[in-house]
Amino acid sequence: MFMCLGVPARIEELEGDRATVSLEGTRRRVSVALTPDVKVGDYVLVHAGYAVAVVDEESARETIRLIEEAYGTLEEV
Amino acid sequence: MELWKRFKDPALAQKLLQELKGLCQGSSQRPTLMEVCGTHTVALSRTGLREVLSPYLDLRSGPGCPVCVTDDSDIDLMAEVARQPGVIVATYGDMLRVPGSYGTLLDLKAAGARVQLVYSALDALELARENPRDTVVMLGVGFETTAPVAALAVQRAASEGISNFLMLSLHKTIPNALRALLAENSRIDGLILPGHVSAIIGEEPYRFIAEESGVPAVITGFEAVDMLLGIVELVRLIVAGRPEVLNAYRRVVSPDGNPRARALLEEAFRPVAARWRGLGSIPDSGLALAEPFAAYDALQALGLRRPEARPPRRGCRCGEVLRGLIEPAECGLFAKACTPHSPVGPCMVSSEGACAAHYTYGRNG
Ligand code: SF4
Numbered sequence: 001m002f003m004c005l006g007v008p009a010r011i012e013e014l015e016g017d018r019a020t021v022s023l024e025g026t027r028r029r030v031s032v033a034l035t036p037d038v039k040v041g042d043y044v045l046v047h048a049g050y051a052v053a054v055v056d057e058e059s060a061r062e063t064i065r066l067i068e069e070a071y072g073t074l075e076e077v
Numbered sequence: 078m079e080l081w082k083r084f085k086d087p088a089l090a091q092k093l094l095q096e097l098k099g100l101c102q103g104s105s106q107r108p109t110l111m112e113v114c115g116t117h118t119v120a121l122s123r124t125g126l127r128e129v130l131s132p133y134l135d136l137r138s139g140p141g142c143p144v145c146v147t148d149d150s151d152i153d154l155m156a157e158v159a160r161q162p163g164v165i166v167a168t169y170g171d172m173l174r175v176p177g178s179y180g181t182l183l184d185l186k187a188a189g190a191r192v193q194l195v196y197s198a199l200d201a202l203e204l205a206r207e208n209p210r211d212t213v214v215m216l217g218v219g220f221e222t223t224a225p226v227a228a229l230a231v232q233r234a235a236s237e238g239i240s241n242f243l244m245l246s247l248h249k250t251i252p253n254a255l256r257a258l259l260a261e262n263s264r265i266d267g268l269i270l271p272g273h274v275s276a277i278i279g280e281e282p283y284r285f286i287a288e289e290s291g292v293p294a295v296i297t298g299f300e301a302v303d304m305l306l307g308i309v310e311l312v313r314l315i316v317a318g319r320p321e322v323l324n325a326y327r328r329v330v331s332p333d334g335n336p337r338a339r340a341l342l343e344e345a346f347r348p349v350a351a352r353w354r355g356l357g358s359i360p361d362s363g364l365a366l367a368e369p370f371a372a373y374d375a376l377q378a379l380g381l382r383r384p385e386a387r388p389p390r391r392g393c394r395c396g397e398v399l400r401g402l403i404e405p406a407e408c409g410l411f412a413k414a415c416t417p418h419s420p421v422g423p424c425m426v427s428s429e430g431a432c433a434a435h436y437t438y439g440r441n442g
Contacts, residue, residue, distance in 0.1 A: 008081055031199075034225055034338045043081075045276065045329055047222050049197050052338065053276040053329045057080065060328040064083050067306060071096045 008043035008055040021046065084300035093305035094129070100312045101133040108315050109135040109264050110308065111401045113255065114271030115142030115429025120299045122438035134308070137401030138431035140254055140353060141271050143219045144171045145399055145423045145430045148352035150384045151247050152177035158214050158245055159190040161379055165208060166192045167201035168216040171427045174420065198230035198244070205234070205242035214375045217246040221277040224248040224364055225338035228345035231370050243375040248364040249351050252282040257359045259290040262400050267311040268294035272303075272326050277342075279334030280324055287320040298326040345370055352386060354423070355396025393422035398431050405432040412436055 009021035009030065017033040021044065032038050035051045044051035083089060101107070112118055118138045121127040127136055140146050156179045159166045166182070173183045173194070186192040191211075195201045198215050205213035217227045227244060234242040251274050259265060270283060275296045286294050293314035297307025307325040314321055324330055333339075344367065351363025366374045376383070393415070394408040405411050405424065415421040417433050424430035 031226075033229055034335060034341070036337055045273070047273055048226070050226055052222060052225075052273060053331075053335055056328045056331075060080055060084075063306070063325075063328065064080070064089070067089050067092060067302065071092045071309070 009046050009051075011038055011040050011042050011044060014038070014040055019044075019051070021051075084298070084302040086302060089302045090305055093302065093309050096309050097130075097133060097305065097312060100309065100316055104316065107133060107135045108266040108312060109137060109401075110267045110269055110311060111137045111139045111258075111262075111265050112269040113139040113141040113251065114269075114274065115145070115427065115431075116273070116299055117269055117271070117297075117304065118142065118431050118434045119429055119438075121304060122434040124301045124304070125438075126301060126304060127438075130308070134312075137265070137404075138398065138434075139268075139401055140258060140356060140399045141220070141251065141274075142399075142424070142427050142429040142431070143223070143249070144175060144427035145395060146249065146254075146353045146355070147172075147175070147218060147247060147423065148354050148386065149177060150352060150386050153179065153384045154381065155182060155216050155245065156180075156185060157381055157384070158216070158375060158379065159185045159192055161212075161214075161381075163211055164191065164379075165204065165211050165213045166190070166216060167195045167198075167204055167213055168192060169196070169218060170194050171429075172216060172218060174426045175423045176421070176426075198227040199233070202230045202234055202239065202242055205239050209241060212241050212243060212378075214243045214245055214379075217244050217248050220249055220251055220271070221274045221338075221342065224250075224346065225277065225335075225341045228341040231345050231366060231373050232341070234373055235370060240372070242373065243378050244366060244373050245375040246346070246363075246365055247351070248346070249353065250278075250348070250362055250364060252278075252285070253359050253362040254353060254356060255283075255286055256289065257353075257356050257362070258400060259286065259292055261356070262402060265292060265401060266315050268292060269304075269307055269311065270294050270296045270322075272296065272298045272329060275324075275326065275330045275334065277335050277338045279330065279339075280322060280332045283322045287322050291320045293320045293322070295323045296326050296330050298329060353399075355399040357386075395422035395424040395430075395432070398424050405435040406439075408432070 009023035013020040043055040201215040295307045295311040346364035348361040349365040420426040424432035
């Protein structure tokens, strides 16, 4: 139950400090009390029913770009 | 491929693995890395990375499984709470099956104690509202990721005047535990820092690790690509002899963490010494309720005393596993007397425990 998923959930609807998110095809209710500035369309990381962080898409792209460009000189498998 | 799926992309994982192999070539000894967090323990096992990486790295699990690090004396304290008349104990599921010297909470429940499973401290607050004649005691276990919601529950209880809700705060904080750990286990060359704890506290609280101990550390996430990227960066720092703290999980962890959650922690709690299984008492590594919320402190309200620290259970080496001193299979009870179906120690009870992860996903199971 402490397990936190690494998969980001998309905020679909907001209602006070509750939100409906979609996560890997399913919808569920989470609390956004810890991420008060969140908007519909944002991605959040959910831990035990709470969004604990907003996931930054631009940083995610940068990380992927870094790996593609800087790492692994050998052929891809 | 969708952006988030790229963090599972085998092609990217392969690139990083090649990079790692290159880095490890030429070094005579496998570097010893510790994954501090129980979620990493499970993720490394489940993705198969633990096995793939074993020729290059000695991966050790650390003290980042909340149930595992709960000291036996605190487990006995929970049992004591459950035996108070008029008390309903609210607990996370993993805690139910941890054996203390009076059996488990589940045993107590079977014997008539009122023990209720909850998913968050706010569920426990709801329980208190529904049972006004009883006292609901939340067993507050967990790290910086779990504690902010407990803080929220206590604040709401105070603002809504719910006086039959109490918190037994056994929450723990990671940074000083790492300090104690590194003082004790000098074999660790690098730390893989917990992704979600870091999402709350940010990068700053770890700086001392590198500065004081000379051990580099990296914050990373839980997908295969995240973990490999973190490990590559960490091994680079080790090879270069640069004790720094790097953030390889920038999409989730901002340098100053989650300000709202940090504020909640500061308002509702104060730092105290905490007892950790295997590590003993560590100063400023636990969270007790702050003065304005003292009325919600279960210890004070119920007039209970913290039991003396107890010697570890016979044969269970969970305390050594949590310090990275031994691998689960080195415990004589592992997979014999101790399995997830009949666990002897908490490292086998919790799904995030190193013993359970090695048993479930490992070759030794
Ligand atoms: S295998 Fe069981 S008895 Fe051995 S250290 Fe792990 S939890 Fe303790």
